[in-house]
Amino acid sequence: MVKTDDLILFAQVVELGSFSRVAEQNSLTNSVVSKRIARLEEDLGVQLLYRSTRKLTVSEAGKLLYQGAKNVKQAAVEAIDTVSGFGEKVTGHVKMSVPTISGDLLLADAVADFCVQNPGMTVDMSLDNKFVDLIDDGFDLVIRTGHLEDSSLIARHILDSQWVICAAPAYISRNGKPQQPEDLINHNCLQYAYQTTGAAEWQFKGDHGNYIVRISGNFSTNNAGALRKAALGGHGIAYVPRCLVYHDLMKGDLMDLFPKQVGKRLGIYAVYPFTRQPPQKIRLLIEHIRARYLAIGHYF
Template identity: 75%
Template sequence: MKADDLILFSQVADLGSFSKVAEVNNLTNSVVSKRIARLEQDVGTQLLYRTTRKLTLTEAGKALNNSAKNVKQAAQEALDSVSGFGESISGRIKMSVPCISGDLVLADAVAEFCTWYPELNIDMSLDNRFVDLVDGGFDLVIRTGYLEDSSLIARHILDSQWLVCASPSYLSRNGRPLQPQDLTGHNCLQYAYQTTGASDWEFKGFSGNYIVKVSGNFSTDNAIALRKAAIGGHGIAYVPRCLVYHDLGNGQLIDIFPDLVGKRLGIYAVYPFTRQPTKKVKMLIEHIRTRYLEIKHYFK
């Protein structure tokens, strides 16, 4: 049994005519008839009742058509996934990416993509805000967070785990908190980004996640500034693991509650529902996803 015969049979079932199927596929009626006859021979039973006026599925034909539709859909999805990939890549892509990911992986990944396709121009802005894709004219946005806008389509890339950390010098001066509730007695450096509450730190509990309300004398929407303040011993920070991955490895920062932090945000490639991604955007998304996955251990 050949997959293309199943797809042809599904078309016959949908269109109800050999001649219509022949026209769609640029075949002759006799070729369509012979291939359906071959399929019937392969399965060992009659699939269609043929009259001069119409074609009707037999019980066996109805059963086979359910599976044939899946084959047809899978084949179409496979073609769609690489549609236009052999064509030249040129023009312009306007995109927005979060600051941490931009510094960590996307600046290099996007510049590399431009090197591969010199006729392509990419305008990439680094912004933690949830920009308006349609009004802003963006072709692609990389977002970290919770997606609630139904007018957007998102491709999940990976999840980003957060942690609570501080420098050895801060902990030696102020003591190490033994449980999340102890943070209320410490100077907590606050990351004021997007719409997430900078002072609401989420932790895992036996009956579900809970929030500890913290306070401190330093707040910033810049991740690099927050990291430097933590390394400098000025307080405790609640940040994505990827931001301080190397600092944890070299001992400049210490992960205080390794298994208790409840914040884990998805990283997505997002584009408007009303605008199907072009081949160049599809290719860029795949390239970005590959580069993220190469360093996925930074985010766990």
């Protein structure tokens, strides 16, 4: 698991352009800085910096990572500012529901960590892609991706999730690379049945707003992990949230086919029932979760 401190350190290396300057600023040795950057590269499976005796050069993967890493420190500062003054002990129980992708990616660890930090807290977390009814089902908090319409709920925006269209190099070598979105109608497109907009309707940016290309294929699933595996196996083209395949794209195991044309971008929200003043445990948990999302905002 990528450490937040290593991301902050990497951002400093890019900004200062020197291991020694970063070491001095953080009261570390050059070797410690070098080892932590090497650990980050190993965790991600990509080279972030090219080192020479004269200078450091940031790789393409490093430039991508930096865009998110530079916000990590700011996210941590914001989270601390938000909860400052909440010194008293947090106790109680929270029943929550989260999407499967975010649950697997970061929320299971983040929420369990919150409980460790607050020994009086217990959390029951369900992983479910369905739009649960907070009131009828008795949920205190839901992490939801998509459009919010229920005015009886309060939503805290966390970040936006960009979708991508991707395929394995093996599939492209056998079938050719689609040059424009309309070419997808001649390809085997793997369908994510969880999409609220329709699994066969893929959205693109156009000169006059977003438009839809209707695709078809021989495989459909409501499980994001199964869809990712089918794409990695070279069996077709997938339309998925970027965070699901971030590491695959960075390693080159999947190719982003239309990096600037995909129109689907959905907000991720922390949602809770309307109250004049939400319980402190909910506010603290939301800010803890938000900081974890923003720490890996470059995945999204």
